[in-house]
Amino acid sequence: MEEAMNRLPLLAATVFLAVGCGNSDDTDNKAECQVEAIDLSGCDRSTLSVVQPEGIWNTNVIFEDGVVGPSSIRFSPGDPLLIGLSMTTKQITPDTFYLASDVTGSEGGAVRYAFSGCKASGPGQVQGVVRVCVNGATSRQGTFTATRVARREGEAVSDRVELLGEIALPRGRPTGVVAAGGYAYVMAREEGLFIYDVKDPAHPVLASELKDDDEAFTTGLISGTTLYLGTFAKGLRICDLTKPARPSCEKSVLADVTVRVDGLAKEGNLLYVASPKPRSDIVVLDVTQPSAPTLVVRYSVEGASSSAGEYPYGLAVQDSRLYVSNWSYGVSVTDVTDVATTKAPKLLGRFGGASTSALAVGKIEGVNTVFQGSDEWASSLLVLDTSHPEAIVQRGELKLRPEASLGGMELSGTTLYVANYQDGLRVYDVSTLGTPKAAGYFNTWSEADPGRGVGYLEGLQGVHVADGLVYGWETTRGLLIFRHTP
Numbered sequence: 001m002e003e004a005m006n007r008l009p010l011l012a013a014t015v016f017l018a019v020g021c022g023n024s025d026d027t028d029n030k031a032e033c034q035v036e037a038i039d040l041s042g043c044d045r046s047t048l049s050v051v052q053p054e055g056i057w058n059t060n061v062i063f064e065d066g067v068v069g070p071s072s073i074r075f076s077p078g079d080p081l082l083i084g085l086s087m088t089t090k091q092i093t094p095d096t097f098y099l100a101s102d103v104t105g106s107e108g109g110a111v112r113y114a115f116s117g118c119k120a121s122g123p124g125q126v127q128g129v130v131r132v133c134v135n136g137a138t139s140r141q142g143t144f145t146a147t148r149v150a151r152r153e154g155e156a157v158s159d160r161v162e163l164l165g166e167i168a169l170p171r172g173r174p175t176g177v178v179a180a181g182g183y184a185y186v187m188a189r190e191e192g193l194f195i196y197d198v199k200d201p202a203h204p205v206l207a208s209e210l211k212d213d214d215e216a217f218t219t220g221l222i223s224g225t226t227l228y229l230g231t232f233a234k235g236l237r238i239c240d241l242t243k244p245a246r247p248s249c250e251k252s253v254l255a256d257v258t259v260r261v262d263g264l265a266k267e268g269n270l271l272y273v274a275s276p277k278p279r280s281d282i283v284v285l286d287v288t289q290p291s292a293p294t295l296v297v298r299y300s301v302e303g304a305s306s307s308a309g310e311y312p313y314g315l316a317v318q319d320s321r322l323y324v325s326n327w328s329y330g331v332s333v334t335d336v337t338d339v340a341t342t343k344a345p346k347l348l349g350r351f352g353g354a355s356t357s358a359l360a361v362g363k364i365e366g367v368n369t370v371f372q373g374s375d376e377w378a379s380s381l382l383v384l385d386t387s388h389p390e391a392i393v394q395r396g397e398l399k400l401r402p403e404a405s406l407g408g409m410e411l412s413g414t415t416l417y418v419a420n421y422q423d424g425l426r427v428y429d430v431s432t433l434g435t436p437k438a439a440g441y442f443n444t445w446s447e448a449d450p451g452r453g454v455g456y457l458e459g460l461q462g463v464h465v466a467d468g469l470v471y472g473w474e475t476t477r478g479l480l481i482f483r484h485t486p
Contacts, residue, residue, distance in 0.1 A: 074453030124148030230261025
C-alpha cells in the first residue's frame with residue numbers, strides 16, 4: 001500500500017495485511033462494525049452536516065492498543081478507496097459520516113474496516129471512531145482524524161522554484177535519485193534502475209535500464225565513477241559508471257546475508273550503510289578499492305532496540321562523526337574517528353525527540369547542526385545544535401501540516417531542500433541558526449493526478465542536489481528537475 005521503505009508502523013503493515021485482502025459479500029458478519037452498533041452518543045453529530053465528501057483525504061488512526069498509523073481516503077476521482085481498499089459502503093447524511101471496506105481475511109473470515117464520524121470542524125475535517133471486525137466481532141478499535149488534502153491557502157503553483165523538466169517512469173514508482181555527469185539514476189524497487197540523460201534538463205531522455213527479478217533497488221550514492229545501489233534484501237550492487245549511460249553493475253557486496261539498505265553516506269574511504277534488517281545496524285565498508293569493498297565493522301547504535309522499532313534509516317557523516325536517524329530512538333551521534341583501525345565506533349549522544357527518518361547535517365554559523373525530520377502524522381522539522389553531542393540542544397522547529405509529511409531533505413550550503421509529500425518541494429534559508437525561513441516552493445501534487453489517493457505518503461518523496469539543480473522523485477510523476485532562484 002505505502003511506498004516509504006516501511007519506516008512507519010503503518011496500519012497497512014500492522015493490521016490490514018495481517019488479515020489479507022480480497023472482496024467479500026458476507027453481509028451477515030459485520031454486526032459490531034455496522035453504523036448502528038458504534039456508540040456515538042458523546043458526539044456532536046450535527047456538525048457533520050457541513051462535510052463535503054469529495055477528493056482525497058489523509059487520515060491518522062490511533063488504536064486503543066497503542067498502534068498508530070496514517071493512511072488515506074479517496075472519494076474522487078476514480079473508484080472510492082478506504083485505507084487503500086475498495087470502499088464498499090458510503091453513508092453520508094446531515095448527521096452521519098460512515099465508510100466501510102469489506103475484505104476476506106487471511107484465514108477466510110469476513111473482515112470489515114469501519115470509519116464513523118463523531119464531529120466535523122469544517123467541510124474537509126472529520127474526527128471519529130474506527131473499528132475493525134472479524135466475522136462481526138470487534139478485533140480492534142480506536143479513533144481517527146481525517147483531513148482533505150488541498151494546496152496551502154493562498155499559494156500558487158510555485159515561488160522562486162522553476163520546474164525545468166519531468167518524466168514519468170516506464171514502470172513502478174521511484175524510491176531514490178542520484179545524479180552526476182549529465183545523467184540521473186532513478187531507483188524503482190522491483191522495477192529496477194532507470195538511467196536518464198539529463199544534459200538537457202528540460203528534456204530528460206531514458207538512456208537505459210537495469211532490472212533484476214531477484215532484487216529491489218532502494219537508494220544510491222555516487223562516488224567518482226562508482227554508483228553504489230542499495231537493495232531491499234541483497235546488500236549493495238556496485239556499478240561502474242565509466243560508461244555513464246549504460247553502467248556495468250555486475251559486482252555486489254553483502255548479498256549473501258540478506259542485508260536491507262535504506263541509507264548511504266561516505267567520508268574519505270569509508271562507506272556507511274544503514275541496514276534496518278536483518279540486524280538493525282550500520283555496516284561500515286572500506287571502499288579504497290571502489291569495486292571491491294571490504295567489511296570494517298557492523299555497528300549497532302548503543303541503546304537502540306529493534307524490537308521497539310528503533311531502526312537506522314537515514315545517515316550523514318561529517319568530520320568523523322556519524323549521524324543516524326533511528327526512528328523512535330531519535331538522532332544519534334557517533335565518533336568514528338578511528339573506526340578503520342580500532343573497529344570501535346563510540347556513541348557520543350542522542351536526541352530522543354520525535355521519531356526521525358530523515359536528516360541533513362552541516363555547519364550553520366560555525367555550529368554543528370542537524371536538521372531532523374519524520375514522515376509520521378503531524379511531523380516537524382527540528383534544528384539541533386550538536387556541538388556538544390552529549391547534550392544536544394534544539395535551536396528551532398518548523399511545524400508541518402499534519403496531513404502532508406516529510407519524505408527527505410538535503411542541505412546545500414545554507415539552503416535546505418525538503419520533500420514535503422503533498423506539499424511538494426519546500427526550500428528554506430537556514431543561514432541563521434534557528435527556525436528555517438521560507439525561501440521558495442513548488443507544489444507537485446494535485447488530487448486530479450491519475451493514481452492519487454492510494455496511501456498517505458504520496459507526492460514528492462525525496463530530493464537530491466547536483467550540478468546546481470534539484471532532482472526530486474515523485475510517487476506518481478516520476479523524475480522532476482528543478483532550479484531554485486533565491
